[in-house]
Amino acid sequence: MIKIEGVTKVYRKGSPPAVDGLTLDMNDGEVLGLVGLNGAGKTTTIRMSSGITLPTSGKILVDGFDIVREKVRASRNVGWIPEFPNFEPNAKPLTLLKYFAGFYGLGGREAEDKALELLRMVGLEKAMDKKLRSYSQGMKKRFSIAETLIGDPKNVLFDETLNGLDPQGVIFVRKMIGRLRSEGKAILLSSHILTEIEDSADRVAIINRGKLVKLLDRSELKYLGKTQVKITVDNPDGPIEGVLSQFGETERRGNEFLVRDLKVNSDRIPDILEALVGKGYRVREFTSFGESLEQYFFDLIGGSK
Numbered sequence: 001m002i003k004i005e006g007v008t009k010v011y012r013k014g015s016p017p018a019v020d021g022l023t024l025d026m027n028d029g030e031v032l033g034l035v036g037l038n039g040a041g042k043t044t045t046i047r048m049s050s051g052i053t054l055p056t057s058g059k060i061l062v063d064g065f066d067i068v069r070e071k072v073r074a075s076r077n078v079g080w081i082p083e084f085p086n087f088e089p090n091a092k093p094l095t096l097l098k099y100f101a102g103f104y105g106l107g108g109r110e111a112e113d114k115a116l117e118l119l120r121m122v123g124l125e126k127a128m129d130k131k132l133r134s135y136s137q138g139m140k141k142r143f144s145i146a147e148t149l150i151g152d153p154k155n156v157l158f159d160e161t162l163n164g165l166d167p168q169g170v171i172f173v174r175k176m177i178g179r180l181r182s183e184g185k186a187i188l189l190s191s192h193i194l195t196e197i198e199d200s201a202d203r204v205a206i207i208n209r210g211k212l213v214k215l216l217d218r219s220e221l222k223y224l225g226k227t228q229v230k231i232t233v234d235n236p237d238g239p240i241e242g243v244l245s246q247f248g249e250t251e252r253r254g255n256e257f258l259v260r261d262l263k264v265n266s267d268r269i270p271d272i273l274e275a276l277v278g279k280g281y282r283v284r285e286f287t288s289f290g291e292s293l294e295q296y297f298f299d300l301i302g303g304s305k
C-alpha cells in the first residue's frame with residue numbers, strides 16, 4: 001500500500017509544480033490507474049513513490065514506511081517499470097537478472113532458478129542468450145518487469161507500460177497486472193489515454209498540472225462513456241421497474257428512473273418510451289445521454305480533443 005499525502009514537487013525554484021498537493025492511495029490487491037496528459041505529473045509521482053526523486057513537501061508512506069526518512073525499507077517494497085527501460089546494452093538478460101537477485105540475498109543456484117523462472121514468466125526464454133542491445137522496446141519492457149519482480153515487491157508501478165506495445169504485448173501486460181493484483185499487490189498503471197486502462201483499473205485518478213482532478217471508482221467507470229436513459233413519470237406505480245429492466249439495469253430515485261448498461265442498441269431507445277406509454281405511464285421526461293470516455297476526460301481537464 002502506498003499513501004501519498006499532500007505531496008508537491010517543484011523541480012526548479014520559480015517554475016510551476018510538477019506535482020501539486022497530491023493526495024492518493026494505492027491499496028493492496030487493487031489496480032489504480034493514473035491518467036493525465038503528457039507533463040501532467042505521472043512520472044514524477046511514480047519516481048517520488050519509488051524514492052528516486054525527493055518530494056519538495058508532503059509525505060509518501062510505503063506500507064507504513066516513509067519514503068524519505070526510511071528510504072531503504074520503503075523503497076525495497078516498490079518495483080518500478082519505467083516508460084523507457086534502459087539497460088547495459090552488452091549485458092545478457094540471465095546474467096543481469098542473477099546480478100540483481102544478489103541485491104535480494106539470492107545467490108548461486110537459487111538466483112539462477114529465480115531468474116529463469118521470471119524470464120519464462122515474461123516470455124523471454126527464447127531470447128535469453130541475446131544481448132539486451134538487440135531487444136525491442138517491448139522486449140525491454142518485459143525484461144524490466146522481470147527485473148522488478150525479482151525482489152518480489154508488494155507495490156508495483158507501471159509507467160506508460162502499455163504505450164508502444166504490440167497487441168500481444170498489451171495482452172501480456174494486462175494479464176501480468178491481473179496476476180499481480182490477485183497476489184494482493186498494490187499496482188499503479190499510468191497512461192495518457194483513459195480508454196487504454198479502463199479495463200484493467202479498479203479506480204482511476206485523473207491528474208492535470210500535478211493536481212488530482214477526479215477519482216473514479218469501478219462502478220463509475222463501468223457506466224462512463226455509455227448511453228444512459230433518464231426517465232421521469234408522473235405515476236411510478238405498478239410494474240414499471242419490470243418494464244424498464246427489459247431494456248437495461250434500472251435505478252430508481254422517486255419518480256425518476258435511470259436505465260444503464262442497455263440491452264438494446266441506441267436506435268431502439270424509443271422502444272422504451274413506447275413500452276411505458278403502452279402500459280399507461282405518463283412520461284414527463286425522457287432523455288438519453290452519454291459521452292465518450294475521451295470526451296469526458298477532456299471535459300474534466302478543460303481541454304479539447
Ligand SMILES: Nc1ncnc2c1ncn2[C@@H]1O[C@H](COP(=O)(O)OP(=O)(O)OP(=O)(O)O)[C@@H](O)[C@H]1O
Pocket residue numbers: 011012017018036037038039040041042043044045192
Ligand atoms: N527532471 C526534471 N527537471 C525539470 N522539470 C521536470 C523534470 N522532470 C519532469 N519535469 C517537468 O515536470 C512536469 C511533469 O512531468 P512528468 O514527466 O512527471 O509528467 P508525465 O505526466 O509523466 O508526462 P509524460 O507522459 O510526458 O512523461 C513537466 O512539466 C516536466 O517538464
